[in-house]
Amino acid sequence: MPSPYRHKDFPLSSLNQGGRQLVRVHCRYCKRTHNYFPDDLIQIFGDVDVDSLMDRMTCEGGKHGRLDVSAFMPTGSQSVGLRIRRLVAIKIHRVPVWRED
Ligand SMILES: [Zn+2]
Incomplete structure (x- = not known):
């Protein structure tokens, strides 16, 4: 029986x-x-729940609200010419934090 506290x-x-x-x-x-x-x-997000990506991911075009996120298995004909977005790099912003001494 699944635990009621299971989030994933x-x-x-x-x-x-x-x-x-x-x-x-x-x-x-x-x-x-x-x-x-x-x-x-x-x-990027860790091994999170697929549905939670609706709130974690944002549209590159602007603040367009929640995104539709779904998992799918490409069939033979679908996978022909299917473009898949690959992660090239993760850029980390370095933000200075100051303190007066
Ligand atoms: Zn959009």
């Missing part, structure tokens, strides 16, 4: 089990859709 109902890592599922993120406002590998998203 559907973690990103579960998408790698039993086939290679991808994550599709769609903005209803500007109609952008991007496909991601779960492993790339895990590097």
